[in-house]
Amino acid sequence: MVNRRIKDWFHNLQVQQKIALGYGLSLGIAIVGTAIGILLTDQQQRWAEALGRDALEELQLLTRLQVDALEVSIHQDNVEESLSDPERLPLAYVEWRQDYNRYRQVWQEFKETENHTKGEEEVESAEELSALEMFFEQYGNLQDKYFQTFDQLPPVLDPAAFTPDMGIRFKAALDKLEQRAFSQQTHDLTHDLTNLTALIRDEYELAQVAILNASTLRLWLISFTMVGSAAIAGLLSILTARAIASPIRKLTLMTQQLAQGNVDVRIPMTGKDEVGRLGKAFNQMAEQLAESGLLNQQIQQLHQTLGDLEKNQAKLIHAEKMSSLGQLVAGIAHEINTPLGVIQASIGNMTAALKQSLRELPPLLQTLPPAQLADFLTLLAWTRQPQELLSSREERQLKRRIQQTLIDLGLANADILAETLSRMSIMAPLDPILPLLKTANAPTLLETAYQLAIIQNNSQNIHLAVGQATRIVYALKNYVRQDVMGVPIYASISDGINTVLTLYQNQIKRGIKIEKKYAALPPVLCHPEELIQVWSNLISNAIQAMNYRGNLTITTAEQAQYVVVQITDMGDGIPPEIQARIFEPFFTTKAVGEGTGLGLSIVKNIVDKHHGKIELESIPGHTTFTVRLPLDPASVEIAIAEKESYQKLG
Amino acid sequence: MLFLLQISGMLRLLYVLRNITGNQCMALSNKAIICVDDERTVLLGLRDQISKHFGNQYRYAMAESANEAWEVIEELNDDGVRILIIVSDWLMPGVRGDEFLIQVHQQFPEIVTVLLTGHADAAAIERARQYANLHAYIAKPWSEETLIEVITTGLRKFDDESGDCLHR
Structure with missing residues (x-):
């Protein structure tokens, strides 16, 4: 989960940030590692140095103490020897006293130092501390008593003033000092001090070793972090290179594929860095290329379909004909x-x-x-x-007339005779056969x-x-016939309309009243079977628009080199909003399966082919389709060609 | 020889005349069969077929539309002629066969109705069955046997009243 979040986060970083992160991480590790190494070893070294310094100071003190103790001991002996020689005594006494004072000062110093160091366990080894304690226990009191006794001695400064009495008292005091056993013990003290010194020297050596150890550790730590950060930097640089270089390599490969025409290539990149954006841009480009390729393909297909349609138009027209x-x-x-x-x-x-x-x-x-x-x-x-x-x-009228005639003539069986004669459709005056009729x-x-x-x-x-x-079969044949030659012929328009009416007789009979208003028209140069399809579609639509009941008026006329055919029905009419669309192919208002939706489109097509025009006028209850066909399409063709060439020149 | 021939001819004529007059009344029947079809040729065909079989037992009236048929019905009623059967086409301009027969049945429930149809319009036939007590429907093109059989079975409904043409 967290791992994944980190991964995503890294994934979404910019390349620049990724590089910076790599460098920052490796440098940071190196700095932090070194700092930790220095900090850690520095304390240890400082401790070791303190330890050493302490040991040195103690050594110095002990040495001085030892030396001074020896000197005090020597000069005391000198004073004892000088008791008999008052001339030498003051000098010896002064030297002794000087040594004593120095010794006492050093002792005090030593004592203070040791007292002082008592609270600093970190710089004193436990062994040293216990040795010092024992030392002070053994010699502390002795020293103090010695110092007290010494202070009670009368000062001997002037040899002249020295009296044998004074010499006796002095001797007594000296003996007392001897009793304090200082002198005997001075040797022990010195010995013990030497021991202590050895101990402290050991300590000093220990401190030296600690200092060495600390510096070695520091060296190790620093070199280790250096190596570690170098390794991490190397790893990161490899990772970063891979994160940047590998998508670019992929992109290069895909671009090559795209250049070779494979528009389906896509780069599986989702990152938000520059490379990811580049990948996205590449994908967009590939998509646009693919789309435009598809578009081209579709355009080509449409072209082909259009070509096929044009090629198959005749077939299509025939198919619609067959469908209706x-x-x-x-x-x-x-x-x-x-x-x-x-x-x-x-x-x-x-x-x-x-x-x-x-x-x-x-x-x-x-x-x-x-x-x-x-x-x-x-x-x-x-x-x-x-x-x-x-x-x-x-x-029936004939029968009634005959019957009346026969009754007037007084004939028997008038009704039965009239019945038979009327069935025989005898319209002629009956006079010639009257004698026959009169017979029994x-x-x-x-x-x-x-x-x-x-x-x-x-x-x-x-x-x-x-x-x-025959009429029906003939109409069928006219209707179905395909114009094989494709050459227009002169044909009667009204014949074509009548052919259609014959075929639709069955539908018309259901309740359509046909009103024909035909003018005498000259034959028109046309494709008659195609025009039959026009009339068929228009009449069929009219019949259906009226739901098989109502008046269907068909008018033909000649107007200024045009034949005008109008077919009018009493249906609900065509709403204005769809009037413009009814000639479109496949536009139909009928339910699926009831029509091809091609009827009026084909009508328009055929009328256009004849250089004619078709118009629609529709209000509810009165819808008229007007078809105008030129009497001589050739002249219209020439006129159109001339107009076009004139426009081109203009 | 010639005399003998003339004698034999006379006898044969008498025989023929007796044959003709012997089994039919010498006056129009007071019972009628009406055929309705918008095609005149169909009507002529039907009349000759029916009259061939039933001779002068009935009158045969023709109408080319429902409207005309009502005129014929009126005329026959005025003449005191009873209408037994109406054979009607279905698809005709104006009123269709089934509607016409239903109207007839409403006014003259005893008239036997027969539908003659080129299109077997099931709904129309069903309507006629339900509301016009349709006796039968015959599909075009029809066969003479079927037509005659349908009419014969239709006429059986009036069997108990037959044979009154002699007592006119």
Whole structure:
């Protein structure tokens, strides 16, 4: 945890800081190590020096004490010898006294020094201290008594004043001094002092050794810290070099790779120092390079797609055509099924009628009286005449008219005769066959004639149904046909529109009322099957906009070398906000799967190809698409070319 | 020889006439079958198919739209003719087949309804079944057998009242 924090901290340092840190650390260790070495050994040396100094002082004192004690002892002996010679006595006494005073002073000094050093255990060895203590115990009192006795001695300064009495007293005092055993003990004292001196010399030597030791330790400590700091400095310099040099080496390598075109290289650097920032900048550059590379790639792909689209435009237009055809197919199938059903029914009817006619007609013809036969043949001739197919309403009106006529004539079976005659679509005045109708078996005769009319009617019915089916198939063929040659031909605009209306018949029938306002137009040089696709899209949209109920108005007109086709529906209209977009490819308001979204885009495309224009005008309940096509596209083409070249020159 | 031939011809004519007149009334029936389709050719085909099978037992009325069908129904009602079956196309301009049959059923519940459809619009058929008591629906292109069978089974509903054309 802490280790990691330190690592992070180091990671985030600037290169400059890292270097400074390295130098600072190694120098710091060297300085601190040396300082510690000096401080540590300095104290020890000072102690050792104090010890030595102390020992020296003591030695000096002891030596003086020894010397003075010997001198006092000698001069005392001199005084004792001089007692008999008063002339020499004062001199000896003065010398003795001088020595005594000096000795006492040195003793005092020694005593004070030893008392003084008692509190300083650090400079005195325990052995020395106990030796000194014993020494003072042994000789301290003795000395004091000696000093007291000496002070009681009468001073002998003037030889003249010296009397034998004085000599006796002096001798007594000297004896007393002797009794104090100083003299005998002086030897012991000197011996003991020598011992003490040896002890203190040992101590001095010890101090000398300590001083040597301290300086050696200092040397060791300093050299050790020097070596340690040198090692750390070396280590740090290696680390720093690695921290700085290795990313730079990596960066160099990556840059080379990038230069070779590998835009995916990224440097795994997160540090916040200069090298880390450099790495980040490199990564950004690589990313931008990659992006621009990607962009170039996408642009190339788009170019290719556009090229493909342009190449496949014809295919696309055809595919859209087929797609809308797919939605029409069910209706178209029904529209073909109807005439097929009619044909089937009519064939059955004709076969049955033929059978019946063949059975009934020969005997009838043979047995009919000549006058009636003529009338009958007239009736048959009427049924054979090509007639227009009456609507059911017209047929009912015809039946009522005939029935009324027959009733007026007072004929029996007027209703049944009128029924049969109206079914046979007999429109001609009935006068020629009245005698026949007046006969009692008129209904039977008419029925036989009707069987022949059935054959006639049903064959006409088949004819009509075939025409109907053919028309649809023809429209389909026109719709599906692909312009293989790509060469425009002269074609009728209204034929194209009618083709589409035929195909959409099934949808129109559900509740659309078509209002055609066609003007007489000259044929237009165009690609007819492409224009059929235009009308198909516009009409289909109109029908769906009205939800299969309402009026669809189709107007054609000629205006100033242009054919104008307007298709108007009563749907909800196109909102103004999307009017501008409806010609865009793939724009659709229908649910997914209900349209390709290409319809109007293709319409615009085809109209443009014909150098025409398409406009939209829409309010709720009234939407009009206006298509303007030049009667002669070639002249428009030339005009456009001229205009373009003029603009270029200008 | 010629005389014999004329005799035999006369006899055959008499036979034929008896055959024709023997099994049908010499007047229009007072029962009607109505066909409704916007295609005139389909109507003609249907009428000839039906009349071929049922002869003069019924009247056969045609209408090209629901509106016209209502006119026909009115005319037949005025003439005192009873409507037994209506066969209607489904997809027609204006009122669709199912709507028309539902309206008919509301006014004349006894009329048998048949739908003739090119598009098998399941929803429309279901509506007609539910609200028009649809007897059957026939898909286009239709076969004569199917048509006749549907009408025959529809007519069975009126069996107990048949045969009154002679007592008109």
